[in-house]
Amino acid sequence: QVQLVESGGGLVQAGGSLRLSCAASGLTFSSRAMGWFRQAPGKEREFVAAINWSGENTYYADSVKGRFTISRDNAKKTVYLQMNNLKPEDTAVYLCAGRLDTAPPSRRFYEYRYWGQGTQVTVSS
Secondary structure, eight states, rough: OOEEEOOOOOEEEETTTEEEEEEEEESOOTTOOEEEEEEEEOOOOEEEEEEEETSSSSSOOOOTTEEEEEETTTTTTTTEEEEEOOGGGOEEEEHHHHHHHHOEEEEEEGGGGGOOOOOOEEEEO
């Protein structure tokens, strides 16, 4: 079955960095757009970043632009989110998501077909 497994979350001080990974299995990865979303307690799921199948095109929320970088390794079936200069407002559960095969990247969470369980990121001030 399809699995997306996130890792790399944790507790970090403001200004620090983390790199999240999302390992995919059970699906065709190399032709699939992927995205990262986050959800804080009591808040809606929020778009963070997305990447097209080849990695050439990336998209970011304004709140993370210039601090976060999404990338992918199709040979490893893994998508990454490098997060630098973290802020307390970045605290959330971060979720990896995959679109239907060949569909373009999207900022809309409801357009993603597959989801991981999430990894907690906590940024202390």
